[in-house]
Amino acid sequence: MPINYYIILSITLFCIGIVGVLTRRNAIIVFMCIELMLNAVNLLMVAFSKMHHLKNAAINASAGSEGQLFVFFIMVVAAAEVSVGLAIIVMLYRNTHSVDINFLNRLKH
Template sequence: MPIQYYIALAACLFCIGIIGVLTRRNAIIIFMCIELMLNATNLLLVAFSKMYHGPAFAADATSTAGIDGQLFVFFIMVVAAAEVSVGLAIIVMMYRNVHSVDINFLNRLKN
């Protein structure tokens, strides 16, 4: 499969995530759109890793070229899991204080 199709798919998912961050006001939906962007990046990393593995695999079947991309995806997933646990705790804290998850209430740093 040509690599450009994978890049286009990942770019499309990433832009959908950006549109979600820009147009929604619910903090949890914005958080989910950030997860969507992280997943688009993961898909692109795996596709690039397989792109570099292809010629090396044809030359030598035991080659591990391109394995770093997949390990990066693994570490991105680890960081995303930690980020979600802290972020959701912050959102719950905010809901407890202002009884809403509307991000427009979070403008106290403006003044």
């Protein structure tokens, strides 16, 4: 497959995630949209690593595997981020009995 198909697919998923973050007000769904954006980037990174491998396989047999390792580390960081973020959302719910992000306005005071 040509790389531009993968790029367009990733851009589409990323923009859907952005629209979700901007329009939804439920904190959990906003968080899930951020996960979707991370996954779009991961997909693009794997596609680029396979493109790089196809180009440079003759010079270096393991060309492109760094990209896939980076995706692995992104997944690790995302898992850590989700655990802390969901703990914060649970705290928000306990204090305000709602997960509406508009309530976070009161952090200003």
